[in-house]
Amino acid sequence: MDVLRIATAGSVDDGKSTLIGRLLYDTKSLTKDKLEAITITSKRKGLDFTDLSLLTDGLMAEREQGITIDVAHIYFSTPHRKYIISDTPGHVEYTRNMITGASTADVSVVLIDARHGIIEQTRRHLFISSLLRIEAVFVCVNKMDLVDFDEAVFLNIKDELKSLAKKIGYTGELHFIPLVAKDGDNVVTIPERMNWYKGSSLLQHLEELPIRSKEKILPLRFPVQYVIRPHDEEHPDFRGYAGQLKTGTLHKGEKIVVLPTLKESIIKSVHLAEKQVEKAFAGESIVVEFEDDVDVSRGSMIVDAASAYHQVTSFTATLSWMDEQSLTVGKSFFLQHNVNRVKAKLVELQKVLDIKTMEEKTNVDELHLNDIGKVFIKTAKPVFVDTYQSNPHNGSFILIDEFTNNTVAVGVIESF
Numbered sequence: 001m002d003v004l005r006i007a008t009a010g011s012v013d014d015g016k017s018t019l020i021g022r023l024l025y026d027t028k029s030l031t032k033d034k035l036e037a038i039t040i041t042s043k044r045k046g047l048d049f050t051d052l053s054l055l056t057d058g059l060m061a062e063r064e065q066g067i068t069i070d071v072a073h074i075y076f077s078t079p080h081r082k083y084i085i086s087d088t089p090g091h092v093e094y095t096r097n098m099i100t101g102a103s104t105a106d107v108s109v110v111l112i113d114a115r116h117g118i119i120e121q122t123r124r125h126l127f128i129s130s131l132l133r134i135e136a137v138f139v140c141v142n143k144m145d146l147v148d149f150d151e152a153v154f155l156n157i158k159d160e161l162k163s164l165a166k167k168i169g170y171t172g173e174l175h176f177i178p179l180v181a182k183d184g185d186n187v188v189t190i191p192e193r194m195n196w197y198k199g200s201s202l203l204q205h206l207e208e209l210p211i212r213s214k215e216k217i218l219p220l221r222f223p224v225q226y227v228i229r230p231h232d233e234e235h236p237d238f239r240g241y242a243g244q245l246k247t248g249t250l251h252k253g254e255k256i257v258v259l260p261t262l263k264e265s266i267i268k269s270v271h272l273a274e275k276q277v278e279k280a281f282a283g284e285s286i287v288v289e290f291e292d293d294v295d296v297s298r299g300s301m302i303v304d305a306a307s308a309y310h311q312v313t314s315f316t317a318t319l320s321w322m323d324e325q326s327l328t329v330g331k332s333f334f335l336q337h338n339v340n341r342v343k344a345k346l347v348e349l350q351k352v353l354d355i356k357t358m359e360e361k362t363n364v365d366e367l368h369l370n371d372i373g374k375v376f377i378k379t380a381k382p383v384f385v386d387t388y389q390s391n392p393h394n395g396s397f398i399l400i401d402e403f404t405n406n407t408v409a410v411g412v413i414e415s416f
Helices: 016-026 032-044 060-065 092-102 120-131 151-168 202-208
Strands: 003-010 072-077 082-087 107-113 136-142 173-178 221-223 226-228 240-244 249-251 255-259 263-272 275-277 279-281 285-290 301-304 312-321 332-337 340-354 359-361 372-383 396-400 407-415
Touching (some): 003 092, 016 072, 263 279
Parallel strands (some): 107 136
Antiparallel strands (some): 226 240, 312 407, 332 396, 340 359
């Protein structure tokens, strides 16, 4: 059965958690005790309805403040397919959490409060969806009951967001749905009180959306995490290389190249769990043996000898800055790419995105918290990367402060 990964996005109080709760409720994905628990909690809060947002706001701070802070992962299924939803925060200070939730998503659901229309966070979330190459965005205009189900309000938001998507260069699919998530209108069923809307409900859209698999056409990328040498009587000469196969496939007898040494060899065996297999697929954690004794260590990358590969010491990237202290040119970091960690320096700050106008500013000298900018980075040692556009699983990285060990930025590689 297919699995569709969804990231929700929106500003504070747009109704993301309520929408997800309604999806779970209307698809009968809730257990009886779970439903009873949130009903009791809703009454305790003095509400005259069951607050479905309580299903996903799991942290105590979230329940107390009525906001989403952490990224919650929710699982449910229909007879047609399985779903994994990342309920991400709406507060600007938690933008890094939104990027984390969206990084593995197939589609994005962006909520807009019909009363407020498109705001700064809407622009930010749409840009991140574009940056991460999410191929379909469902724009849900929520709380239509609070604008008297006015079709003109919905159409104005639709037109404005289409213009915004064109301005930032978003090339994926855009779907627009008017909602009342609290009551379930257009979430699973089509209501009569918005009979001017002739489209499908959100769930119908999600059920019918084709899932485009890119794994089969991506090249082999296998970062080595650990070298296994048992040195026991049963395996006196065993030398295996363990890690997770990021993209592509790897099979016994395949000719490979080890980066950075450029040494070639043949795959002697592939071990998955406790058995040997002929072929391994992306996402699987495996151990491989080579026909030859070559120099391989943690951080090495195994690639297909027949395909193109890159090891670079400089590249241009789009960076989302996530630290209170501003980023300035010349600052050094640890750059983490897969299991490979190297020293890196910000050489040039080329542009920064103005979220209010969605225009890029040049001649900037620093990035502030939650800014998104284009930068040029140099590394002390080669990194084995692809552009994010060609291979998202091997085209992203994080920057780590070398003194505090805090993650201060996430980046996607544009060119090298």
